[in-house]
Amino acid sequence: MMNKMAFIFYLLILKELPVSAQTRQEKIGDYFQALVNNQQFSGNVLVVENDTVVYQKSFGYADHTTGTPNTPNITFPIASITKIFTATAILQLKEKGLLSISEPVNRYLPEFPYPEVTVGHLLSHTSGLPPYNAFFDKDKKENPDRVFTNKDFIPGVVLNRKPLIYQPGEKGNYDNINYLVLALIVEKLSGKTYGNYIKKNILQPAGMKETSLFPLPQQFNRPEIKNYAYPHVYLHLYDKAPVRSNSIPYVKEYWHAYGFRGFADYVSTINDLWKFDQALYKNTLLKQQTLDDAFVPVKLNNGQNNSDNFGLGWEVEKDSSIGKMVYHSGAAMGLSSNILRNVTRHQTVIIFDNTHFNAHENATKLMMLLNDQKVDRPKRSIAKLYGNVLMTKGAAAAREALDAFRKDTANYYLSEDEMNSLGYDFTGNNNPYHLPEQHLYKQAIETFKTNVNLFPNSWNAYDSYAEALLADGQKEEARKMYQRSIELNPKNENGKKVLQQISGR
Template sequence: MDINKKLLLTGVILLLLVKISGQSKGKMIDDYFNTLVKNQQFSGNVLVVDNNEVVYERSFGFSDHTTKAPNTPEITFPIASISKIFTATAILQLKEKGLLKITDPVTKYLPEFPYSEITIRHLLSHTSGLPPYNAFFDKEKKQNPDKVFTNKDFLPGVIANKQPLVYQPGEKGNYDNINYLILALIVEKVSGTSYEKYIEKNILKPAGMKETVLFPLPEQFNRAEIKNYAFPHVYLHLYDEDPVRSSSIPYVKEYWRSYGFRGFADYVSTIRDLWKFDKALYNNTLLKQETLEEAFVPVKLNNGKNNPDEFGLGWEIEKDSTMGKLVYHSGAAMGLSSNILRNVTKHQTVILFDNAHFNAHENATKVMMLLNSKKVETPKKSIARIYGNILYNKGATEARETLESLRKDTLNYYLSENEMNALGYDFMGNNNPYHLPEKHFYKQAIETFKTNTDLFPNSWNTYDSYAEALLESGQKEEAVKMYQKSIDLNPDNKNGKKVLEGLLGKQKN
């Protein structure tokens, strides 16, 4: 065989190996998501790209669990805080044009801003020390509950009700939406146009993103019907079988109706449209390469160390670089999580959303691992959730029998002390994050906590929680025994000691 034929054959074999490898990676990713869906742990869309080639793309679950309308590849979804990278990109574009500097104080562009020590870099990296925006407006909200606060209200409200900083700028770090609200105001001031128009003209159009539009969360959460849209959903309780629309919860609707600020969570998009944004970054359509490289470096604190969340200029940087340099941004709303994870070393990208769970970044990371031939543990189903559902619907005997049976299948199920504990408190009904009418299932709560002490007999916390449920249901003598057991296991249980002393004191009297 001559040399040319050998080279041709070698090339064909290499291409086949690459194709087979791609197929096997796609199969592994598909197996991973099929298991998640089977376990009721994923509902959404996934797109996986390797060197500008789609390795995997699929939709799962429902865009509306009430009507059972499916998620589809074309479905739009709230990207929530992924919107922040649009805002950051806008700021960096203005920097490239020489219209601002990252080191500039905010007051250079917003003179009335009452914190002269805060710079644009602090805002981009969430190291400003500003408290959440509601700290400035909750008082007025109580006085005027029908008022809807917008960006026009922000500076007057901050000036009128100035709050102390949580820490000095650059001293620490904490992720907060207020930073990007202010950046949006700077974009408007420097560009001379509205935030929405700037993003449309300078980011969406150049990237060819025709399916990405500004659709503020207040409007999303206050519309009963939206076409081609994946509604966020939440499981109200650990023992629930199905989730409900987040927009059906009055407290959620009211919160987002009141706070209509923009700049940090305003857009809806599709998986493919976010890929266009990703490609526009790789092609340097939106920003120069040197600007991106600066954005992908964690901003240093005043002490010279990286900020705790490893935020650069709008992007978060993964600490583990064994697969390459990973940069990402997550988005989360009440009942939705999304993620864009980019391996800028290998030109790989994972984009996904889930409209019923809060684990988008975790799943994106697992997919990136599979894409790079890393081992990923098969997802397991929560025994606590199954136990809680059966206990609620069918009673203690069947719930305990199911639990004991599933414990043996460690390949497909896991049992968590903390989840069982959380389930017990869920039944008690004291923790009510959605401000719904209270429901107290003390019988089920006591059964859950008692089961947890049987499962984890050396844990002081299981007895402490069990004692709390017994006490709340009026079983003081049994509560005393459980508090004593908890303190025997953990003599440093100060709260348990305090409650026990009070109970024993009452018994003596």
């Protein structure tokens, strides 16, 4: 029999032994494998701490149509992550004494017709400038073959001047036009083209040999590109497979017309963006004081932080419980990317997805896992699965599948809003890709009917169901559903208006 002192010594030894818990790498791996299993991720991920790789892996396909896999060295569009290259260029010019953040833009671009807008307003998306297409859409319609570039910008803005949407510094709204103007400033003050400046002063000093200028018009209008992760989209919530974004005529046409630079022009790799991250930590590109200033949210005129918490080119996470985190996201039609830097703990997450729009959400969860915080296991959308079964196998099979999925709450989730969106997707009224109209009222009505059965106290579910019934010519049934919606929400004024029209009053 073990004596008391020996037993206590045994317990102390046992306490010091490592527990059989998951490592951070295993937690991160399990999280991403669940995303992939749920068809919620296709891309590359890199997690770094103190210049050491904690986790790196590729998932899914660079081209879903050919089954070409994503690989660690695949080139992908970084979209708006390009903006931090532009911001870095501006801050370099500031360090050289060539510009001041607080000075008006027209000090550097004399013809710029908004004297109240400063360089700082552009960097922090608080300028109040309208989107660039507001100045050029009319000309685009009249000259559909014309391609607008940076040299057209100032003349077009002067010719078609629009009012600011708010006074600079009064509010904030993220818009590409701000960085288009910054790119023009870079060219004017440096005497170099935007691309040449970025290459010489950012890419080369950081050793970024896999990053290159590849403007969006070329990305979306070249049918075949080597070593490239094509952006993809699911055209409908009920689709089982995505299509390449550059196969959609509307997308190709839009980016053929707008060839502006400064905000979404580069392709890169996971490891090259890590080199950029390292160059920032080593102060190869900017002084530490400049970076510290860039990582502070810009104040509005009322003294409050701007709504998106933008500093000078970087967005600052509002939650600093695990350290000060700065980031920038990139998104375009069929891709999302993110670089998230915990500058307190010297941790970085770099992620891209060429089929979904949740890179920042996943980067945030990765940072939480890296810091031993709990993250819920990803679940699969019942609405999307239901829609696919309804489309391919019919209503009876869809109801049976729905019942099975609802029982497995560990792996599936049900959302009223997603079911509602699915119903509208079937109606064909919401067509963001400007595709030929397709009105699947039978499937829409079945979906909305299912949604009211699932959420019988939702006035909005009944209102949507009524709308689909009315579109299908079922006025009497629509009337009943509108009545039920109004009973649940007496403030449903639009429902009351439609109900009066149906009733002939």
